[in-house]
Amino acid sequence: RRRGIPEAVLADGKTPAEVASMAMAALETTGRVLVTRADDAHVAAVTDDLPADATVDHDERARTLVVHAPDFEPPDLDATVAVVTAGTSDAAAAGEATVLARAVGATVDRIDDVGVAHLGRIVDHLDTLRAADVVVVAAGREGALPTVVAGLIDTPVIGLPVSTGYGYGGEGESALGSMLQSCTVLSVVNVDDGFTAGAQAGLIARAISGARDE
Amino acid sequence: RRRGIPEAVLADGKTPAEVASMAMAALETTGRVLVTRADDAHVAAVTDDLPADATVDHDERARTLVVHAPDFEPPDLDATVAVVTAGTSDAAAAGEATVLARAVGATVDRIDDVGVAHLGRIVDHLDTLRAADVVVVAAGREGALPTVVAGLIDTPVIGLPVSTGYGYGGEGESALGSMLQSCTVLSVVNVDDGFTAGAQAGLIARAISGARDE
Amino acid sequence: RRRGIPEAVLADGKTPAEVASMAMAALETTGRVLVTRADDAHVAAVTDDLPADATVDHDERARTLVVHAPDFEPPDLDATVAVVTAGTSDAAAAGEATVLARAVGATVDRIDDVGVAHLGRIVDHLDTLRAADVVVVAAGREGALPTVVAGLIDTPVIGLPVSTGYGYGGEGESALGSMLQSCTVLSVVNVDDGFTAGAQAGLIARAISGARDE
Amino acid sequence: RRRGIPEAVLADGKTPAEVASMAMAALETTGRVLVTRADDAHVAAVTDDLPADATVDHDERARTLVVHAPDFEPPDLDATVAVVTAGTSDAAAAGEATVLARAVGATVDRIDDVGVAHLGRIVDHLDTLRAADVVVVAAGREGALPTVVAGLIDTPVIGLPVSTGYGYGGEGESALGSMLQSCTVLSVVNVDDGFTAGAQAGLIARAISGARDE
Amino acid sequence: RRRGIPEAVLADGKTPAEVASMAMAALETTGRVLVTRADDAHVAAVTDDLPADATVDHDERARTLVVHAPDFEPPDLDATVAVVTAGTSDAAAAGEATVLARAVGATVDRIDDVGVAHLGRIVDHLDTLRAADVVVVAAGREGALPTVVAGLIDTPVIGLPVSTGYGYGGEGESALGSMLQSCTVLSVVNVDDGFTAGAQAGLIARAISGARDE
Amino acid sequence: RRRGIPEAVLADGKTPAEVASMAMAALETTGRVLVTRADDAHVAAVTDDLPADATVDHDERARTLVVHAPDFEPPDLDATVAVVTAGTSDAAAAGEATVLARAVGATVDRIDDVGVAHLGRIVDHLDTLRAADVVVVAAGREGALPTVVAGLIDTPVIGLPVSTGYGYGGEGESALGSMLQSCTVLSVVNVDDGFTAGAQAGLIARAISGARDE
Amino acid sequence: RRRGIPEAVLADGKTPAEVASMAMAALETTGRVLVTRADDAHVAAVTDDLPADATVDHDERARTLVVHAPDFEPPDLDATVAVVTAGTSDAAAAGEATVLARAVGATVDRIDDVGVAHLGRIVDHLDTLRAADVVVVAAGREGALPTVVAGLIDTPVIGLPVSTGYGYGGEGESALGSMLQSCTVLSVVNVDDGFTAGAQAGLIARAISGARDE
Amino acid sequence: RRRGIPEAVLADGKTPAEVASMAMAALETTGRVLVTRADDAHVAAVTDDLPADATVDHDERARTLVVHAPDFEPPDLDATVAVVTAGTSDAAAAGEATVLARAVGATVDRIDDVGVAHLGRIVDHLDTLRAADVVVVAAGREGALPTVVAGLIDTPVIGLPVSTGYGYGGEGESALGSMLQSCTVLSVVNVDDGFTAGAQAGLIARAISGARDE
C-alpha cells in the first residue's frame, strides 16, 4: 500500500467473523495486515483463520495484531521515532502508535512515565529525545507533557491526547484542548488515536530516511 | 465586611451612574469599596462623585479602582501571596487577583512571564515561590503552568485560567480544563476570575496569619 | 513524598494486578500508599500481596484503601478540616476527601445531609463550621450548598461538585458551574474529585499548622 | 387575545419601522400591544406612529413599551405575583416579568437584592413571599436563589435564570442548570425570558383568581 | 411535609438496603413515602421491610412505589391536572408525574399518544384539556406537543421533555430546547423529571383548590 | 453550471472589492451570478462594476443580488416549490431560499406567518401546500412548523432552521435539533442556510420537471 | 398510510411484548408494518405473534423486520434510489435506508465501500449514480463522501451521517457537521437515521414517479 | 531562537504600544521578529518605532509583519512546503502558514482554490503536491480537502481548519472535527492556527533538509 502504511482493520464495533474476513483479504492482497482495538474474540477469530506460514504479533496492551505473509518484506527506514508517555494510563494509545511507526519501518524508542508532575523525569531523557527524528507524546488528564517536550527540543513533536481523567474534560477533551492551544509548536491527532500519531510519525520518518538516502 | 473582603462592584454591564451610586453606598457603609472591570467612563463617574478626602487607586491594566475613606484602616496580614503569570496576556486577571489579595491584607509578590515554553524561567524563581504562603498561577492557552508550579513546591496553589487563545477551547475552556484535570494538586476558579482567585488566596493568607498570631 | 500527600494509585481503569504492583512499589519506597476508586477485585489483589505486618484501612463507601508499613509514622497536624455533604449521594466523594485530608495529617469533622432545601440544617452546625480551619463542601444537583456555606463563615471553602442528577447538567456540570459562578468566594475542584479537594484542604491545613508551630 | 396575554412584539432584531407597523396592527386589532427588548430607536418609532389618544408606558430598565387604546379595559385579577431578584443585574429580566404579570391583570410585589450570599435578606421577606399566590425568582451567576425560596414557602415558584456572569456557564447556562437540577420543586423558563416567566405566573394567577370568583 | 409533597427517595444509584432504610424512616416520620426510579431489587427491599399494615402501590411503568401508613389520610384537592403524552416512550416520565400530582391530592386525567404527527388526535381531546386546571405535556424527540397544546388552551401548561430519540439532541436536549424556546407560554422541568412536573402541577392545583375553598 | 445552480458568491466576510471581482468573473464565464449575504457596500461595489446591459435584481430582505448577462436564458421548470415561514424573523432565510429555487427555474409560492402558536393559520393554506411539488419550511425558536407541515401533506419537506431566539438553544440549535429529531419525515439544512434549502428544493423540482417532460 | 411510508415501530427501548403488540395493531390496520432497531428478542416476539399467512422479511444487519399481510399490495414506483456507503461501518444505517426506500416502492441500487480515501472507487460508479433519481450517501468519521458525490452528479443527494469514529466528534457529530457545512448542495438527516433518509428519498422518488405517470 | 522559529508577537488583544515594544525587544535580541494578526494600528506602531536600517515585510491578507535587522541572515533550507487552500476564505490562515514556513527557511509552493466541490482542480496539481516534502492544507466549512489530499500523495500532510461557515459547526468546529476524524493519515492544528501549521511544516522541512545535508 502507498505510503508504507499497512492495511488496517479497526476491530472495535465489528464481529470477529467480519474482522477475520477483512484481515484475510488484506493479507492476501498486500502481504500483511494490522488489526487494531482487538479484543480476545477478535484475536481468536483472526488467528484461527490464518494460513499456517503467516507470522502473528499480538500486543495485548496496545490491542494490536500484526500479521505478515511469509514472503512479506517489512520496510526498514534509517530514522528513529521516540514515543513518550506521561503515565501508565497512556500505555495503550502509545502502544498503538509504536506498532504503527514500526510497521512503516522506523526504529522506535520508548520513554515512559515522565509526566510533568515530576519535571526531573523528562529532563533525564533529553539525550534520547534529541537523538530522535520525530517525537510522539501521549498524555491524558491535563495533557501538558507534549507542550513541555516541544519546549525542550528542536524536533517535530506530535501530541497524542489520551482519554484518562473524569469529570469536566475527562474523556480527553482537556488533553486535546491543551495540545491544540499549546504555546509551543505541536501538531495533534484525535483522542486515543495512536494509529494516526504513529502513522504520521512514520511518514515523517520515511521522508527523512528518504532524504538521508539521496 | 466579614472575611476582610471589601465590598466590590462589578462595573461591566452596569451604567457609570449605577456603578458610582453603588460605590458611594459601599464606601459610606464599610469605609472602602472596590470597583472591578471598570472602563474609563466608570472610572470617571466614580471619581467625580467621591468626597474630596477619599483616596483612590486606579490600576489600568487590572481595570480596578480601590477607594478608601480617610479613616479607613486597611487590614495588614503577616502572610505572603505569590501571583504568577505565564505571559503578557495574563496581566489583567493576575492584576485583579493582586488587588484583591492586597485588599485582604496580604503582601503580594509578582512573578511574570514564566510560561512553560521556557522551563528555566519558572525554575529561576523557586526561592520566591517557596517563600510564599499561598500561590496564584494565571495562565491562558493550554494553562499548563499551575500544574508545573504545584509539582515544584509544597504550598497551596490556586489555578486562574485566562481567556487568551482562539479556536477550540480558546475562550479559556482549555486552560480551565487543564487545571481541573491537573495531575498535581490544585484548586481552581472560573475563567478570568482574578477576583475570586485573589480573595481565596487572601482568605488562606488570613488564616495562616491568624495562626502565626496565636 | 513532598507536600505530605501520599503516593496514590487511581485503581479505576487499571487491572487488579497492575494496581497491586504499583501499590507495593509505592509502599516500599514511601512507607505507605493510597488506592482510590478501588472495586472488590482491586481490594483483593492489593491485600493479597501485602506484607503481613502492613496495616490496611478499607473504606467501602469512599472506595479507598490506605496501607501503612509497620514503621510508617503518619503526619499529625494541628489543624482541622470540616467535610460537609448536601445529601447521601455525596458520601463517596466526601469520603475520598476525608481520607485524603486525614492522610495529610489533619483532623476531619464531618457534617452530613445539610442540603439547602432545609436551610435550618446547615445553620445548626455553624459552631462546628466556625471551629474548622478549612472547609470542603460536597454537593450534587444544583450544587448550591458551598455558596451558602461560604456566605456564613470566614474560613476558606473548597467546593466539591458531585455527579448526581440527570438530564441537563446532570453529570455534575450544573454543580461545577454553580460553584465556579458562585456569588461568594470559593475555589473548586473537578466533578467527583474528592482526592484533590481533600489534598488541597490538607495542604492549607498543613500551612496553618506550620504557622501555629512557628 | 386568549389567555389574557397581550400581543407582544419582540423588537430586538427587527427594524424600528417593522416594530412600529407590527405594534400598530396589534393595537388596532386587540386594543393594546406590548413591545419587548425595545431600544431607543424602537421606542421612538412606535411612539411617533401612535394615535394621539393612546396611552404609553415605557419601562427603560425592562426595555418594554405598553400601549393601550383609549377604550381598552385592562384585565384585573384577584391574585398576587411576587417577583424576586438576587441582585441588580437581574433587574431587566425581572422588570419584563413584572410588566407581563401586570398585563395579565395580577398585582405584582417586588422583592429585590436578596441573593443567597446574605441569607438573612430573603428570610426578612418571608411574609410578603407567603402572601403571594405565585412567585417568580430571577437569579444569575450560580442561580441558587429560586432553590432556596422554594424551600421556604408553599407557593408555586418559577425560576428565571439571568445571563449575568462570565467564563464557564456565564451566559446563563449555570443559572439555568441550577434551576433545572434544583433539589426543591421549581418550574423554569429560558435564560433572560422574563416574558414567559411573567406570562406563566400571570396564567397561574388568573386560574387562582378565577377559582376565587367561582 | 410542607407543600403536600411526600418525602421521596430517588432509588437510582442507591443500594436496595439504603433505599429501604431511607423509606422506612420517612414512613415513620411523615406517614407516607414515595420511592422513584425503583428497579425490582429496590421494590423487593422496600416491601420486605414494611410493617404489615402499610399499603403499597407499585407502578411498574412509572417505576414508583407509594407507601402509606394505615392511619395516613391522603390530601384531597378540588382541582384537576391533565397529563398528556406524545407517544408510548413518554409513558414512564408521564407516569411519574401522574403519581406525584395524585400524591399532592389532585385528580389526574390522562390523554395519551396524541403527538403532533397527527394533529387531529390532540384536537379530539380539547374538552378534557379545557376542563383541567393545569396541564403537564410529556414529549420526546422534537418535543413540539407542549407548544401546540399551549396554543390551544387558556390553562397553565408545564412542558416535560423526555429523553427519547438518538443522534443530535437525542438525549432530551432537543425536546428541552424546544420547550424553552417555545413560541407559546410554557414553563419547563428537566429532561425525564416527571417528579418535578407532577409536583409543580400539584402545587398549582393546590393553590387553585385553596382559592375554591376560600 | 451543472445542476442549474448559479455560481454564487457569499459576500459576508469578504471585502466589497473581492466580491465585485469574483462576481464579474462568474458573470463572464457563466452568464449570471448570485451574491448572497450582501450588505450595502457589497451591493454598491458589484453594481458599480457591472456592464451596462446586465440586469440586476436586489432583494434587500434576503440580502441577495441576482445578476444576468443580457443574453442569459434563465432555466424554466415545470414544477413548484412552496416556501413557508413561521414568523417575520424567518423572512431573510426564506427569502434566500426563494431566490435560489427561482434561479434553478422553479415557480415559488410563499406562505408566511403560519407558526404553530395558531394552528388554524397553516391549515388554511393546505391547498397551496398540496399543490406544491416540494416544500421548504423556515422556522426559528422551537422550530416546530416543519414537523407539523410534514404531518399534513404527502410532498417532500425540507426544514430550514432559523437563528431567532435567545438563551438556551437560541442561535438556531433548538430549531435545528427539532427538525433533526422530527417525528415526521423531513430532511434538513444548516441554520440560516436558505441557499442550500432553496437549491436542494430546486434540484428536486428539476428532477420532477424532467420526469414530467419525459 | 399517507405518503406511502409504512407504519413503523422503533423497537429500541421498548419491551418485546410492547413491540409485538404495536406491530400487530399496525399490521391489522394498514396491512403491513415495519419494525426498526430490533434485537433478537424483538424479532422473536413479533414473529411468534404473527398470523400464519403473513410474510416476514428480517434484515439482520439493518436490524429491520418488514411484515406484510397476505393481501397487502406493496407500492411500486417508476423511480430509482441509489444508496451509497463509505465503508463497512455504514452498513446498518444504509440498510435501514434501503428497506425504507423499497417500502415506499422505489428500486434501490447499492454502491458500497467507496470512501474518499480512494477517490477512484466512487468515480468508477458514476454511471450508476447518474442513472439514479435520488441518492442517499451514508458516511461516518469525517463524513466527506456526500460532499464529493454531490460535486459529481446532478441528482438530489441526501447525506446520512453515521456514528462511527471515536474521540472528538466521534459519535457522528463530525459527520453531521461536515454534511451541514458541505460546500456542495445536500440536505441531511440525523446521525444514524436511515429511517428518515430512506423515507425522504422514497418521497422524492414517489414525486418523480408520479410526474413520469402524468 | 531554537528550532529556527522566529520570536513572534500575537498582536490581537494587545495595544499597538505593547506590540511595538515587544517587537523591538525581540528584534534586538534575536535579529528579527514576526508580528501576527496585526491590524493597521499595530502595523503603524511597529513600523514607526523601527530603526531605519531594518527591513519590513507586511502581508496584508495574512496580517503578518516580518522584520529583519540589517545583519540578520535568514535560514535557508533545502526542502519545500506546499500550502494548499480550498477557497478564498482560507487565504488568511494559509498566508500565515506560508510566512512561517518561509521564516523557518523552507521554499513554499502555493496551490489555491482547489476545494472538493470540483475534484478535477486538486488532481490537476498532483505534480506540485508530489514534489513537496510536506503539505499544509487549509480548508473551512466541511474541511474535506486535507482528507482527499492525504489520499492522493505519500508526503506528510498537516490539516489547517479555518473558521469559515455559519450555523452548526460554523466557527471551524466542523472543519477541525473532519480533520481529526479523517479516514486518511493527517495531523492537525487548531482552528485558524496558520502559525503552528507553518511552523510545524517548517520543522519537518528542516529535519528533511538536515538529512539531505548529512
Ligand SMILES: Nc1ncnc2c1ncn2[C@@H]1O[C@H](COP(=O)(O)O)[C@@H](O)[C@H]1O
Ligand atoms: N481519585 C483520584 N482523583 C484524582 N487524582 C487521583 C486520584 N487517585 C490518584 N490520583 C492522582 O493521580 C496520580 C496519577 O495516578 P496514576 O494514573 O495511578 O499514575 C496519582 O499519583 C495521584 O496524584
Ligand SMILES: Nc1ncnc2c1ncn2[C@@H]1O[C@H](COP(=O)(O)O)[C@@H](O)[C@H]1O
Ligand atoms: N421578550 C420576549 N421573550 C419571549 N417571547 C416573546 C418576547 N416578546 C414577545 N414574545 C413572544 O414572541 C412572539 C412572536 O414574536 P414576533 O417575532 O414579534 O412575531 C410574540 O407574539 C410573543 O408571544
Ligand SMILES: Nc1ncnc2c1ncn2[C@@H]1O[C@H](COP(=O)(O)O)[C@@H](O)[C@H]1O
Ligand atoms: N429507526 C427509526 N428512526 C427514526 N424514526 C423512526 C424509526 N423507526 C420508526 N420511526 C418513526 O418513529 C415514529 C414513532 O415511533 P414509536 O416510538 O414507535 O411510536 C414511527 O411512527 C416512525 O415514523
Ligand SMILES: Nc1ncnc2c1ncn2[C@@H]1O[C@H](COP(=O)(O)O)[C@@H](O)[C@H]1O
Ligand atoms: N498567530 C499565532 N497563533 C498561534 N501562536 C502564535 C501566533 N503568533 C504568535 N504565537 C506564539 O505565541 C507565543 C506567545 O505569544 P505572546 O502572547 O505574544 O507572548 C509566541 O511566542 C509565539 O510562539
Ligand SMILES: [Mg+2]
Ligand atoms: Mg501530562
Ligand SMILES: [Mg+2]
Ligand atoms: Mg501556560
Ligand SMILES: [Mg+2]
Ligand atoms: Mg445543594
Ligand SMILES: [Mg+2]
Ligand atoms: Mg443567586
Ligand SMILES: [Mg+2]
Ligand atoms: Mg412531539
Ligand SMILES: [Mg+2]
Ligand atoms: Mg415554529
Ligand SMILES: [Mg+2]
Ligand atoms: Mg467518508
Ligand SMILES: [Mg+2]
Ligand atoms: Mg473543503
